[in-house]
Amino acid sequence: xxxxxxxxxxxxxxxxxxxxxxxxxxxxxxxxxxxxxxxxxxxxxxxxxxxxxxxxxxxxxxxxxxxxxxxxxxxxxxxxxxxxxxxxxxxxxxxxxxxxxxxxxxxxxxxxxxxxxxxxxxxxxxxxxxxxxxxxxxxxxxxxxxxxxxxxxxxxxxxxxxxxxxxxxxxxxxxxxxxxxxxxxxxxxxxxxxxxxxxxxxxxxxxxxxxxxxxxxxxxxxxxxxxxxxxxxxxxxxxxxxxxxxxxxxxxxxxxxxxxxxxxxxxxxxxxxxxxxxxxxxxxxxxxxxxxxxxxxxxxxxxxxxxxxxxxxxxxxxxxxxxxxxxxxxxxxxxxxxxxxxxxxxxxxxxxxxxxxxxxxxxxxxxxxxxxxxxxxxxxxxxxxxxxxxxxxxxxxxxxxxxxxxxxxxxxxxxxxxxxxxxxxxxxxxxxxxxxxxxxxxxxxxxxxxxxxxxxxxxxxxxxxxxxxxxxxxxxxxxxxxxxxxxxxxxxxxxxxxxxxxxxxxxxxxxxxxxxxxxxxxxxxxxxxxxxxxxxxxxxxxxxxxxxxxxxxxxxxxxxxxxxxxxxxxxxxxxxxxxxxxxxxxxxxxxxxxxxxxxxxxxxxxxxxxxxxxxxxxxxxxxxxxxxxxxxxxxxxxxxxxxxxxxxxxxxxxxxxxxxxxxxxxxxxxxxxxxxxxxxxxxxxxxxxxxxxxxxxxxxxx
Amino acid sequence: xxxxxxxxxxxxxxxxxxxxxxxxxxxxxxxxxxxxxxxxxxxxxxxxxxxxxxxxxxxxxxxxxxxxxxxxxxxxxxxxxxxxxxxxxxxxxxxxxxxxxxxxxxxxxxxxxxxxxxxxxxxxxxxxxxxxxxxxxxxxxxxxxxxxxxxxxxxxxxxxxxxxxxxxxxxxxxxxxxx
Numbered sequence: 001x002x003x004x005x006x007x008x009x010x011x012x013x014x015x016x017x018x019x020x021x022x023x024x025x026x027x028x029x030x031x032x033x034x035x036x037x038x039x040x041x042x043x044x045x046x047x048x049x050x051x052x053x054x055x056x057x058x059x060x061x062x063x064x065x066x067x068x069x070x071x072x073x074x075x076x077x078x079x080x081x082x083x084x085x086x087x088x089x090x091x092x093x094x095x096x097x098x099x100x101x102x103x104x105x106x107x108x109x110x111x112x113x114x115x116x117x118x119x120x121x122x123x124x125x126x127x128x129x130x131x132x133x134x135x136x137x138x139x140x141x142x143x144x145x146x147x148x149x150x151x152x153x154x155x156x157x158x159x160x161x162x163x164x165x166x167x168x169x170x171x172x173x174x175x176x177x178x179x180x181x182x183x184x185x186x187x188x189x190x191x192x193x194x195x196x197x198x199x200x201x202x203x204x205x206x207x208x209x210x211x212x213x214x215x216x217x218x219x220x221x222x223x224x225x226x227x228x229x230x231x232x233x234x235x236x237x238x239x240x241x242x243x244x245x246x247x248x249x250x251x252x253x254x255x256x257x258x259x260x261x262x263x264x265x266x267x268x269x270x271x272x273x274x275x276x277x278x279x280x281x282x283x284x285x286x287x288x289x290x291x292x293x294x295x296x297x298x299x300x301x302x303x304x305x306x307x308x309x310x311x312x313x314x315x316x317x318x319x320x321x322x323x324x325x326x327x328x329x330x331x332x333x334x335x336x337x338x339x340x341x342x343x344x345x346x347x348x349x350x351x352x353x354x355x356x357x358x359x360x361x362x363x364x365x366x367x368x369x370x371x372x373x374x375x376x377x378x379x380x381x382x383x384x385x386x387x388x389x390x391x392x393x394x395x396x397x398x399x400x401x402x403x404x405x406x407x408x409x410x411x412x413x414x415x416x417x418x419x420x421x422x423x424x425x426x427x428x429x430x431x432x433x434x435x436x437x438x439x440x441x442x443x444x445x446x447x448x449x450x451x452x453x454x455x456x457x458x459x460x461x462x463x464x465x466x467x468x469x470x471x472x473x474x475x476x477x478x479x480x481x482x483x484x485x486x487x488x489x490x491x492x493x494x495x496x497x498x499x500x501x502x503x504x505x506x507x508x509x510x511x512x513x514x515x516x517x518x519x520x521x522x523x524x525x526x527x528x529x530x531x532x533x534x535x536x537x538x539x540x541x542x543x544x545x546x547x548x549x550x551x552x553x554x555x556x557x558x559x560x561x562x563x564x565x566x567x568x569x570x571x572x573x574x575x576x577x578x579x580x581x582x583x584x585x586x587x588x589x590x591x592x593x594x595x596x597x598x599x600x601x602x603x604x605x606x607x608x609x610x611x612x613x614x615x616x617x618x619x620x621x622x623x624x625x626x627x628x629x630x631x632x633x634x635x636x637x638x639x640x641x642x643x644x645x646x647x648x649x650x651x652x653x654x655x656x657x658x659x660x661x662x663x664x665x666x667x668x669x670x671x672x673x674x675x676x677x678x679x680x681x682x683x684x685x686x687x688x689x690x691x692x693x694x695x696x697x698x699x700x701x702x
Numbered sequence: 703x704x705x706x707x708x709x710x711x712x713x714x715x716x717x718x719x720x721x722x723x724x725x726x727x728x729x730x731x732x733x734x735x736x737x738x739x740x741x742x743x744x745x746x747x748x749x750x751x752x753x754x755x756x757x758x759x760x761x762x763x764x765x766x767x768x769x770x771x772x773x774x775x776x777x778x779x780x781x782x783x784x785x786x787x788x789x790x791x792x793x794x795x796x797x798x799x800x801x802x803x804x805x806x807x808x809x810x811x812x813x814x815x816x817x818x819x820x821x822x823x824x825x826x827x828x829x830x831x832x833x834x835x836x837x838x839x840x841x842x843x844x845x846x847x848x849x850x851x852x853x854x855x856x857x858x859x860x861x862x863x864x865x866x867x868x869x870x871x872x873x874x875x876x877x878x879x880x881x
Contacts, residue, residue, distance in 0.1 A: 315776055569760065614762035654771070655780045655809045657876070661763050669773045674757040677771075 016063040017108055018304055020056060024104045027052045029378050031097055034089065035385070042089065043160075043199075049097070050079040056104070067119050068107050074126040075100045081130045084159040096129055098385065143171055144245045149204075149220070157202045164199065164222035171201075172230060174219040176239035183215055190219070193233055198223030220244070307408055310369055317362050318650035322669070324358060325647075327351045362648075369409070370554075373451050373460070374402035376411050376418065383419050384447060387426045394433050394444040395426060401451035406458050410552060413532050414460075417525040421462050421536075421548050422447065424522070429466030429546050439543065441465065456554055456576040463547040469540040471497040474506075481505055498538050499690065502526040533574070533665060535632035535682045551632050561649045561668070561678065564627060565642040566610045567618035570676045572649055572668060573638070577629045577681035584624035584639055598637060600628070607637045608688045614663070631685040638684070651678050662687060708752030709733070714821045715849070728826045732847070734867060735802065735815040737785050741867050743847065746821055748872040750803040750810060758796060769796040769814050774803065781812035787875060788842070806876040813875075822849055822867065829869065842877075844869040 030045050030052070038045050057072035059065075078096065081087040103122055106115065143165065153161065164171065178186040187203065194200045203219040223230055231241045328351055334344035377399045388395040406414070430436075430445035437443055450461045475489035478500045489497065500506060504523040529536045534552035553559070553576055561572035562581070588598045589607065596607040605628065611620055621641040628637050649668035654661070665680040712733070732743035758770035758781060767786035771778050781801060786792040798814035824847045831845040847869055850862030 319776075569762070616762060652773075652776070652778045654778055655811070657780045657809055657811070658761060658764060658768070658771070661761060663763060664761070667759065667771055667773070667778045669776065675759040675771055675773045675778065677759065677761065 012063065015304075016059060016065070020059060020065075020068065020104070020108055023052050023056050024101060024108065025375055025378060027104075028101045028382055031094065031101060032378060032381050032385075035094055035098075046079060046082050046089070050076065050083055053079055053100075065107070067115065068104060070119055070123060071100060071103045071107065074123040074130075078126045078130045083156055085163060086159075087130060093129060095389075096126060098382065100126075101382065102386075145171075145220075149202075152204065153202055160199065161201050161220075161222075164201065169198075169222040169224055171244040172221050172223060172227070172241055173244050174221060174230075174234055174239060174241045175216065176219065176234075177214045177216040180213045180215055190234065194221050194223065198225060198230075305368070307369070310365060313365050314362075314650060317358065317365060318648075318669070320358055321362075321648045324351060324354055327354070366407075369407050370405040371408045371411055372402060373404050373406055373411065373458075374399075376415055377402050377449060377451075379415065380419055380422050380449065384422055384426055387423050391427060392432060393426060393430055395430055396444050396446050398446060398448045399450075400448070404451040404453055404458055406552065406554060410532055410554075413528065414550075414552070417528045417536075418460070418462070418550070420522075420525050421550075422449070425462060425464040425466065425546065425548075429464040429468075431467050439467075453554070454551075458552050458554055460550040460552070461547055462550075463545060465545040468542040468544055468546055469498060469501070469538070470542065471540075474498065474500050478503065478506060498540060501538065502536070530680075530682055530686070533680070533682065535686075537632045549632070559649060559651060561647055562627065563644040563647055563670070563676065564625075564638075564640040565644060566614070566640050567616040567620070569614075569616060570644070570670070571610070571640075572647070572670075572676050572678045573627060573629065574651075574665070574678065574681060575646060577631065579628045579630050579635065581625055581627045581643060584626045598626070600637075603635075605635055605637045606689060607639055608684065609639045611639075611641070613684075613688070629681045629685065631682040634685050634689055636681075636685045636688055638679075649676075649678070709746075709749060709821075712818065712821050714823070730824050730826065730829075732822045732824055732867065732869065733802070734819040734822050735800070736817045736819065737788065737815060738790060741819070742815075743822060743824075743867045743869050744802065744804060744813075744872055748804050748806065750805050752818055753801040753803060753812065755797065755799055755801060755814075760796070766792070769793070769812075772801070772812060774810075774812075777810075779803070779810060779812050781814060782876070784813045784815060784875075804872050804876070806873045809876070811876050822847075824849055824867075827853060842871055842874040844871040 027049060030049050034042065034045050034049075053072050053075045057069055057076055060069035060072055075097070078087070078093070082089060082093070087093060099122065103115075103119065107119075145161075150158070161171075176190075190203075191200050199222050201220045201222060203217050205215050205217055221234075225233075227241065227243060234241060327347065331344050331347040331351060334340040334347065381397050381399070384395060384397045387393075425447055430447065431439065431441075433443040436445060446465045448461070448463045450463070452459055471494050472489075475484075475492065475497045478484045478497075479486050479489065483500065483503050483506060501522045502525075504521070506521055506523065526536055529550055529552070532552055534550055537549045537551075538546065539549070540546040553574070560575040562575055562578050563570060563572050565571075582600075589596050590598070592604065596609070597604050598607060599605070605626075607626065610616075611618075625640050625643050626637040627640055627643075628635060630636075647670065649670070651666045651668055653659075653666045654664070663680055663684055665678045665683070667675050667677050670676050731746040733746050733749050734741055734743045736742065753772075753774070756772050758772060760770045761768060764770075767783050769781045769783040772781055773779070783792045783796060793814050796814070798816060800815050800818050801812040802815055802818070804811050804813055828849055828851050829845045829847045832841075832843050847867040848863050848865065849867065850865040851859045852861045853859055
């Protein structure tokens with residue numbers, strides 16, 4: 001029983017963490033927009049931020065995440081001051097807000113370090129900023145707004161009123177009535193219609209003579225549109241719109257004595273809202289209560305699903321695909337028997353139908369796993385901002401293709417390598433402003449992240465306009481670290497030298513920087529990406545910039561594979577990596593620099609004899625094939641003994657004990673034929689084509 | 703227990719007369735199997751199930767004592783040639799009649815064995831632990847058990863001391879497969 005409770009607690013906790021993570025990511029997104037200058041949208045953004053933090057605070061309180069609550073509470077205060085215009089949005093404030101997002105991230109991470117002192121310090125900083133620079137509003141007496149109206153304005157409404165007056169935006173008063181049942185929808189619509197460029201400052205219910213199921217509202221709004229246009233847009237379903245008179249236009253009248261009259265307002269008089277007006281009072285308090293409660297409707301149309309459940313569904317689809325294969329074989333067997341031929345035809349037809357539905361099901365499940373890269377890029381953008389600040393660099397971060405979708409698991413796994421590459425660009429790539437000016441570039445460096453889909457792959461480019469990579473220096477360092485032989489650089493092309501940065505134990509900066517140093521090098525980036533079945537390439541021009549290109553399969557879950565045989569073994573090759581297959585003719589093989597190659601349409605294609613590479617026993621078949629595969633920009637011809645068609649396979653990882661064996665991406669169940677190893681094409685291409693990793697390494701050590 | 707296929711059907715050897723002694727020695731359950739002529743045993747709780755040899759897929763480049771991989775209900779499982787791992791000549795063509803599925807915490811391994819016999823209950827005073835026997839035994843041997851031995855009130859051993867079981871430490875046996 002106790003363990004069940006713990007499980008439920010754990011489930012609730014995970015639910016909270018997931019929801020909180022979404023809110024924090026949305027905060028981060030809003031902040032980034034704010035940071036880039038949101039112009040007219042600033043007010044809405046600050047309101048969004050405020051709401052997000054408010055919700056987070058409520059949830060944190062409910063689930064006992066006190067420290068998250070503390071941070072949210074202080075941030076809420078600061079955002080409230082921003083909303084009220086008492087503090088203006090400046091760089092300091094933005095820094096503090098970004099810091100808040102970081103604090104949330106840390107508190108929501110599995111790392112359980114005690115952060116109470118850090119949090120207290122942060123809360124103090126916020127309070128200090130929130131208290132500073134009181135911002136006096138514009139006097140409200142320009143307009144003849146009834147003091148009673150002013151007295152019921154919330155602090156925020158008053159601030160908006162002041163702001164609009166300061167910006168000389170004319171004020172209007174609108175009288176409308178809505179059916180009680182649809183009032184919330186109608187109000188939302190009204191708000192939406194009013195902006196841009198207008199804004200509804202407040203609306204107050206009044207007691208009218210109309211029927212009981214309607215509510216009459218008096219709306220105070222600000223807009224630059226002229227009266228006729230506003231009437232058309234806002235009051236076309238009935239209602240009255242009049243400008244609020246300026247103060248001097250009013251006959252001077254002593255202010256009405258407070259709370260003596262409950263008369264309904266007359267035409268052309270400023271809105272009157274007495275505190276004794278009970279109906280209005282109730283409604284106002286209801287609205288406030290609703291705003292106060294944490295909103296759980298934020299993500300109303302999404303369902304959060306544990307990725308393991310999707311894996312399980314995918315596994316079932318895999319099983320169904322195997323079943324389908326058996327049915328197909330059965331149909332074939334039947335067809336050979338005359339008396340069963342009609343059954344075979346029927347079975348075949350049903351099976352075709354089955355296959356089509358299965359494919360749709362598979363596509364559907366894959367679709368559910370897909371998430372836009374945007375969420376990852378937002379995280380990266382925060383990283384860029386922070387590193388740029390630490391390194392005193394001015395950087396404009398440009399993202400394109402944020403809507404490109406990738407398997408959720410891949411996105412998660414991509415986070416660290418991508419962050420590393422980007423930080424590397426900021427840290428080592430883009431120069432300091434003065435240096436850039438000397439080089440004749442703009443002070444502000446550009447870091448662009450560009451994602452797009454290319455066939456069954458997603459390509460992510462990370463490009464900076466910085467100093468570029470000094471390949472000679474790279475080669476020197478590689479020699480000094482004994483990664484390559486001393487004489488090796490003389491024979492190496494620029495590309496080969498560039499590729500040295502991916503060698504284990506390589507780090508270009510002699511002093512290890514806080515950001516991309518820490519002994520975690522590009523080799524880790526490369527390994528991590530390779531583990532996802534992807535490749536990373538680098539191009540760099542001295543003085544002009546560097547571009548890293550990551551190419552990844554869209555999903556790891558299920559793939560179409562080519563089944564090949566080599567000696568007595570069966571392997572599968574992911575079809576996404578296969579360009580073509582051709583008959584192998586020993587007479588076509590040339591030996592270039594000790595390596596077997598063939599010419600394919602005028603291009604040299606290096607060969608890899610899989611039987612030899614894997615040291616397999618037995619004799620090669622008299623008739624062999626070349627499977628041409630690609631990884632990134634490089635191609636390789638893999639020589640195999642037989643081609644046995646295509647199959648949908650689910651790639652399963654090896655156990656930990658075999659994870660270090662090179663050349664395989666995992667294994668897949670072929671149904672009747674047992675298990676087949678899945679070739680790791682990027683890994684093989686790398687192993688066969690990169691001299692630095694092996695030959696040169698051997699040369700250096702030998 | 704229902705998920706531990708094949709184990710429930712194994713005979714349990716009758717426990718010898720409870721040895722005397724005030725302490726009441728602890729009782730352990732071991733699964734007894736053989737490799738060539740010797741009898742070996744693994745703690746029963748580490749054994750998940752017994753499989754009748756399915757088709758193995760060989761893994762090129764894996765160390766010699768990795769017999770290959772199999773799919774057990776969709777999970778890819780590494781299968782160890784226990785004879786090679788323990789320094790004996792390996793199985794012929796890596797074929798064995800039985801595979802023991804052994805859970806070592808980090809992973810579930812398949813161990814190729816010749817024959818699976820029974821479950822033996824062993825008292826700890828019947829075990830001669832490797833740490834006491836000296837360093838000539840590798841760390842994958844936990845000790846040697848003599849289930850035929852019975853101690854009398856004076857603590858003197860009687861009975862068959864020639865019936866020995868080599869007790870394996872599953873974690874250490876599996877550890878050796880890190881490559």
